[in-house]
Amino acid sequence: xxxxxxxLPMIMVMGMTGSGKSYFINKVAGKQMVKEGASLSSCTxxxxxxxxxxxxxxxxxxxxxxFDDTVRxxxxxxxxxxxxxxxxxxxxxxxKGMIYLHKITDNRYTQAAGNTFEIFKRICGTIAMExxxxxxxxxxxxxxxxxxxxxxxxxxxxxxxxxxxGSQIRRYYGDIESARGIAAEVLLKKPVMLQLQDEMxxxxxxxxxxxxxxxxxxxxxxxxxxxxxxxxNLEEIYLQHGEGDELDWKxxxxxxxxxxxxxxxxxxxxxxxxxxxxxxRRSTWLAGMGRIIIGSLTLAVNLVLLFxxxxxxxxxxxx
Numbered sequence: 001x002x003x004x005x006x007x008l009p010m011i012m013v014m015g016m017t018g019s020g021k022s023y024f025i026n027k028v029a030g031k032q033m034v035k036e037g038a039s040l041s042s043c044t045x046x047x048x049x050x051x052x053x054x055x056x057x058x059x060x061x062x063x064x065x066x067f068d069d070t071v072r073x074x075x076x077x078x079x080x081x082x083x084x085x086x087x088x089x090x091x092x093x094x095x096k097g098m099i100y101l102h103k104i105t106d107n108r109y110t111q112a113a114g115n116t117f118e119i120f121k122r123i124c125g126t127i128a129m130e131x132x133x134x135x136x137x138x139x140x141x142x143x144x145x146x147x148x149x150x151x152x153x154x155x156x157x158x159x160x161x162x163x164x165x166g167s168q169i170r171r172y173y174g175d176i177e178s179a180r181g182i183a184a185e186v187l188l189k190k191p192v193m194l195q196l197q198d199e200m201x202x203x204x205x206x207x208x209x210x211x212x213x214x215x216x217x218x219x220x221x222x223x224x225x226x227x228x229x230x231x232x233n234l235e236e237i238y239l240q241h242g243e244g245d246e247l248d249w250k251x252x253x254x255x256x257x258x259x260x261x262x263x264x265x266x267x268x269x270x271x272x273x274x275x276x277x278x279x280x281r282r283s284t285w286l287a288g289m290g291r292i293i294i295g296s297l298t299l300a301v302n303l304v305l306l307f308x309x310x311x312x313x314x315x316x317x318x319x
Contacts, residue, residue, distance in 0.1 A: 008093045010060040011186050012085075014123075015101035016116050017066035020137040024101060024172060025061050027179035028052050045071060047084050055184045060093065067119050068112040074119065074216045075262035081123070082207055082270045085197050095194070097131035097186035098124055101172070102154065104136040104147045109158055115219075121162065122212035125195020130166035133186055134159055137172045200271055208266035220263050227256045 013021045026032050029052045048063045064081060067074045088095055100120055106113065124132055136151055155169060163169065170182050199210040207213040231252050 008058065008060055009096045009187050009191075010062065010088055010093050011096055011099060011183060012062040012064065012081075013099045013101065014064050014120055015066060016068050016103070016113060017070065019066070019101040019103050020172070020174075021063055021066075021101055023174070024099075024135075024137065024179050025050055025052075025063050027174070027176045028054060028061060028183045030176060045069075047080055052183075054180055054187055057187060059096075059183070059187055061183070067116040073258075073262045073265075074115075075220065075265045078119065078123075078212055078216060079207060079265050079268055079270070082196060082200065082210075082213075082268075083273075085194060086200060086270055089193065089197055089201065094191035095131075096191060097133060097189050098128065098194075099133045099135055099182065099186060101135050101137050103138045104150055104171075105138045105141050107150070109153075114158070117158065119212050119215060122210075122215055123194055123196045125198070125211065126165055127198065128192045128194050129162055131186070131189050131192040132162060132167040133182060134162065134167055134169045135172050135182060136169070137174070139171055140174050206266075207268050207270055208263070213266050217263060217266050220259050220266075224256065224259045224263075227252050227259065231256070 013025060015021050029050055045065060047065070050061045050063065052059050052061050062084065065072060065077050067077055069077060085095075098120075100117070102113070102117075134154075136147070136154070139147055142150075151169070151171075155163060159167070159169070168185075170178075170185070172178050172182060196210055196212055199205045200207070203210075208217045231249070234249050234252070
């Protein structure tokens with residue numbers, strides 16, 4: 001089977017934790033493909049790919065953790081998304097577009113929402129704006145007048161620049177019909193290369209030099225500076241009074257170490273590392289293919305996941 005001749009279309013779904021990404025994908029599929037969360041904590045811990053059929057076409061839909069994830073950092077999540085996007089383009093699958101979900105029930109645009117959306121914009125870049133669908137969700141939890149007012153504010157204030165560059169707005173009503181309608185619209189678009197992919201492949205940039213990576217790295221530098229100031233203040237208190245908050249010191253020191261770890265993760269050569277990991281893991285995975293009969297879509301999903309260094313479908317099911 002020639003992977004490059006399959007040209008399987010792919011859609012990536014992004015948005016804040018709780019925006020309904022997993023629920024949306026399950027409605028597109030018409031059955032539960034990914035685990036949904038009912039609490040404030042993130043349910044999607046890493047990128048997962050679901051095989052779906054939309055308007056008679058086989059497609060791959062990627063579920064992603066939110067950049068406001070309760071467990072993982074923005075740097076770690078961007079690293080994972082970057083690996084998957086490199087796998088998608090190198091293995092020859094067509095990315096048709098990006099769906100960004102936002103809860104219409106949110107009565108204010110928070111700093112977390114702004115941060116998540118800024119990273120999303122930088123991943124896409126101006127070259128991909130026409131392949132972006134900005135989707136509001138949770139319409140069944142708000143009255144029409146309130147929802148319309150919030151939708152207008154998003155259009156005129158927070159999403160205006162993307163809309164001007166060709167991005168479209170849609171409403172997701174929580175049903176199969178609207179979910180599949182949105183997905184079908186995206187699948188009809190021409191394939192696109194995102195700015196993040198272009199920067200890494202054609203620009204030979206490591207992750208922290210890309211638009212999305214540099215944004216996160218800048219936030220980490222500010223956080224590192226703030227922690228260092230706090231540690232210095234704690235040290236001065238100890239020197240002056242011979243005592244201090246040991247627990248606070250340990251907490252801040254751990255935060256400083258983790259900030260450095262995240263910055264190191266952004267210094268990754270995603271293209272080189274992904275290719276190396278693929279060579280290592282593919283042979284092991286394919287060795288078991290003689291014992292497993294799977295469809296071509298499942299094979300496609302697993303190869304992309306392998307390239308990204310993520311658990312394959314059969315590995316996930318065995319956990």
